Amino acid sequence: DAGVIQSPRHEVTEMGQEVTLRCKPISGHDYLFWYRQTMMRGLELLIYFNNNVPIDDSGMPEDRFSAKMPNASFSTLKIQPSEPRDSAVYFCASSLYGQGIMFFGPGTRLTVL
Amino acid sequence: AQSVSQHNHHVILSEAASLELGCNYSYGGTVNLFWYVQYPGQHLQLLLKYFSGDPLVKGIKGFEAEFIKSKFSFNLRKPSVQWSDTAEYFCAVSGSGGSYIPTFGRGTSLIVHP
Numbered sequence: 001d002a003g004v005i006q007s008p009r010h011e012v013t014e015m016g017q018e019v020t021l022r023c024k025p026i027s028g029h030d031y032l033f034w035y036r037q038t039m040m041r042g043l044e045l046l047i048y049f050n051n052n053v054p055i056d057d058s059g060m061p062e063d064r065f066s067a068k069m070p071n072a073s074f075s076t077l078k079i080q081p082s083e084p085r086d087s088a089v090y091f092c093a094s095s096l097y098g099q100g101i102m103f104f105g106p107g108t109r110l111t112v113l
Numbered sequence: 114a115q116s117v118s119q120h121n122h123h124v125i126l127s128e129a130a131s132l133e134l135g136c137n138y139s140y141g142g143t144v145n146l147f148w149y150v151q152y153p154g155q156h157l158q159l160l161l162k163y164f165s166g167d168p169l170v171k172g173i174k175g176f177e178a179e180f181i182k183s184k185f186s187f188n189l190r191k192p193s194v195q196w197s198d199t200a201e202y203f204c205a206v207s208g209s210g211g212s213y214i215p216t217f218g219r220g221t222s223l224i225v226h227p
Contacts, residue, residue, distance in 0.1 A: 004156075042219040043157075043203065056214075091156060100145045100164070100207050102215060104156040 004105035006092050012111045018080040021108045024073055025094030033102065034067055034077050035091040043091075049075065050097075082112045115140040117206050117218035125224045126194055134189040134221050136204035146187040147205040147215065148178055157203060163187065164209065174198070196227045 005024040013019055025032045033048040047057040052069045060067070064083070069075040079086055092105040120135040138144065148160040161172025168180040178189045187204060201222050207215040 043217045045214075045217075048214065093157075097213065100209075100213060100215065101147070101159055101162065102149070102157070102205075104149075104158065106156045 004092055004094050004103050006090075006105035006108050008108060009106060010109050010111075012113065013082055014113050015083055016081045017112075018078065019082045019086075019110060019112075021077040021090050021092075021110070023075045023077070023092030023105060025075070025092070026103055027073065029094035029096050029103070030072075031095040031097060032069060032075050033093040033095070034075070035093065035104075037089045037091060037107070038087075046077070079110075082110075084112045086110060087112050115144075115206055115208065115216045117204050117216050119202075119204050119218035119221050121221045122219065123222045123224075125226065127226050128196055129193050130225075132189070132191040132194045132198070132223070134202055134204075134223070136187045136189065136218060137185050138187065138204075138206040138216075139185065140206055140208065143209040145207045145209050145215075146178070146180060147207075148172065148176070148187075148189050149203040149205060149217075151201040151203065151220075153200065160189075160202070194223075194225050196225050199223060199225045 007022045034046040036044045046059045047067045049069045067077045089107045089109050091107045093102045095102050116139045118137045146163040149157040150160045151157045161170050163170045163180045171177045176191050201220045203220045204218040205215040
């Protein structure tokens with residue numbers, strides 16, 4: 001298996017622009033997570049899905065952030081409009097219920113100028 | 114709610130020194146415990162895990178961790194570190210039933226000087 005795939009790996013954009021991050025989980029995994037990592041706040045859970053359904057989005061910082069999972073093999077995290085404080089590394093992870101083990105993607109390094 | 118505390122935020126060692134990273138958790142039930150490692154510029158990957166059984170768990174690259182239930186601790190150890198162990202280390206806890214979603218600690222940055 002190729003593991004969790006994320007794109008793009010790097011994104012540089014200007015404040016106010018829309019940003020879309022993409023994730024393909026490991027086939028067969030029924031949980032998908034979006035995390036944000038910064039020096040100041042460490043690793044933050046933004047939202048997670050179970051069987052494509054959003055379960056807990058309490059970690060999403062603002063209404064500017066939204067996430068979707070239209071099918072079992074694809075998820076997006078969108079920021080609109082983006083702000084400089086959104087600059088971070090965004091990780092997607094997937095897991096199989098009962099295993100308790102998270103498989104992380106390589107991350108998207110987002111820079112908002 | 115579950116929580117994880119990693120006491121050491123930054124650790125600097127010389128090669129061949131022994132390592133112990135502290136991890137304490139708060140959870141009112143049976144737990145699963147994990148250590149993840151993030152090498153520079155890479156994603157997090159599982160280092161070792163504890164689900165049940167022997168409280169001394171051995172992972173990859175010579176790492177081990179000991180679950181001490183009475184102390185709510187799951188400290189990571191390695192008897193002799195190498196320069197290639199330079200990385201960020203995250204402790205995580207999840208409930209073994211019910212609240213399955215893991216909670217991560219803030220992480221400990223380890224720098225090993227050659």
